[in-house]
Amino acid sequence: MNDLTGITDFGLSWLDASGPHSEIVLSTRVRLARNLQGYAFGSRARVNDRKAVLERVREAATEVEMLNGFALFELQALEPRTRRILLERHLASRELVGENGTGAPSSAAVVASAADPIGVMVNEEDHLRLQGLLSGLRLRDAWQLVDRLDEELGTRLPYAYHSEFGYLTSCPTNAGTGLRASVFMHLPGLVLTKEIGKVLQGLSQVGLTFRGLYGEGSEVVGNFFQISNQTTLGKSEEDLIDHLEKIVQQVIQYEQHARHILMRDASSVTEDKIWRAYGLLRYARSLAFEEVMNLLSGVRLGVSMKLLPGLSVYTLNKIMIFTQAAHLEQAAGRELPAAESDAHRAAFVRRIFATEGDVSPDSDSDAGNTSEGTTK
């Protein structure tokens, strides 16, 4: 039950950076919260409720075309490392893998499609959390994928639905549509020009919110922000998606403008920052994950500014995923204490840059190159 080959693609297909605006928007995620009638919700659900929910989902999934050949992982049956890998690929939430130290909750599971970038978390905060993940900014596409899955599952499962409140959820903030659409953005321009505070404040005024790398309560590192809708009630799914799309398009424009300002007013400082980040990633022997994220932020900016020829966003996306602790342990085939993990992380980065990101220190022509230099 620790074989992840069935889900190789889901959780990773966004890495190819094939979607629109993928230099600024890494990925788009849409999730729907659903619960089943006749079983207690959330923290009130007893072991039997949870067990029954899981069995009903398993049964329904076998009949759903989009889930043809799906894999189902019960989290309690997985090795801790495998659970953490699901978390690192965002296939499972921190709650589902029991990151708080209590261990995975009973009958918690992940259903992963063999074909599409969709899946279902079972017995998380809600009975079902349907989700879809695409590269770049593709809110409508992600919504349609998840909507189709929702329809197929909905004909086979008795969703708890109230004519006035819509879909009922464990936490009222998710009721109504049960939809959360989020866009994972890289905003170094806004951070470096110190405009980010204003932008984030603006988001909250239009019903949106932001989070860090691992969702709710996680820290923002490397200038990567998850921007999502705050409210789920009183608007249609399409309206929520369209609204988020409109705002994200605006944030993209702000970010592009900020990058333009940076290159106009602080190009030397910015270029220096970018090349230093690359030099450190290229040569360091020990790297903590957070430092990698911060350095990747600089390098990613450099790629989008065409300063680092031959380096692709795909390579940088892979580094983000595969330098996470559990992925490094999986590659090493054993547990790695922190110091060793940092060494393996640095080695992974060097190796991947050696084959797909070997940028010469002199790939640009800056002012300094025009001097002749006196050597004896």
Next chain:
Amino acid sequence: MNDLTGITDFGLSWLDASGPHSEIVLSTRVRLARNLQGYAFGSRARVNDRKAVLERVREAATEVEMLNGFALFELQALEPRTRRILLERHLASRELVGENGTGAPSSAAVVASAADPIGVMVNEEDHLRLQGLLSGLRLRDAWQLVDRLDEELGTRLPYAYHSEFGYLTSCPTNAGTGLRASVFMHLPGLVLTKEIGKVLQGLSQVGLTFRGLYGEGSEVVGNFFQISNQTTLGKSEEDLIDHLEKIVQQVIQYEQHARHILMRDASSVTEDKIWRAYGLLRYARSLAFEEVMNLLSGVRLGVSMKLLPGLSVYTLNKIMIFTQAAHLEQAAGRELPAAESDAHRAAFVRRIFATEGDVSPDSDSDAGNTSEGTTK
């Protein structure tokens, strides 16, 4: 009068790192303070005294075999940049070039041999400061060079000498032998193992002292220390030299031991530090001089530990000299404001490493390399 070709060698020949212990001891310098009878000393010397001293030295120099073909630079006649180059090569002191903002003192001059790494500062704190500079730890050789020059000049100039006090000097701390022998050492091991404080304290207990890069009152950067005798009186020149030699040999042993400890107890941390320093030097677009010194310290440690194959101490020595501000301006053929200077400095470092220090990020085999790494 701004052509420095006559002194290309003096001030630079030590760069070749040919001397003993040149991985720890960059260079050895011996200087003798001398004054002429019949002319006021130091701050009491009037313009006429200074002028007469310079003329007497010029005349004597033409008759001295060791100074055959010498160049004589009057500092007031030099362009400011050329004066600073003399300072950066340690051919002139800060006082002689008027670094305090008052400009070069009247009749201040530098006499530089065309052949040997010897020279004379004229009208510095003393009428004459004879000096010799060699690569590595070569105290006896440097002393003999300067001693010969002293004898040759002494037969032609009326040195102020007192049978009881020895050579008379402007400042009593230099009286007696007038000798200051100093050894320019790189001591990163002692700094990183935090043993340096004890060592420096020990020096003061045996009549030695330490200074930074540009002599008295200058800061220590990059773990480079100038260690020299404090007292000049009451001992023969040979005794002073032998004593310094003995202590320096001890410091070398301490440093080697500290490096051994570092590699035994903190090899990962130390290697990471070394490779990061190299990566930053290799890729940065802007480098302040002090940062270069600090990074060079790491890289130099790496070279001595055989971690950076193909990189030589000679290359690192050249970087130390040619990335100083006036040298960069000379290479650019114009004045460089600070930001531009930092850009030229970084470009110089990249250029020199491209041709004589291109070390691959994977030149070693560390633990991290043994993991396989999963890439999609």
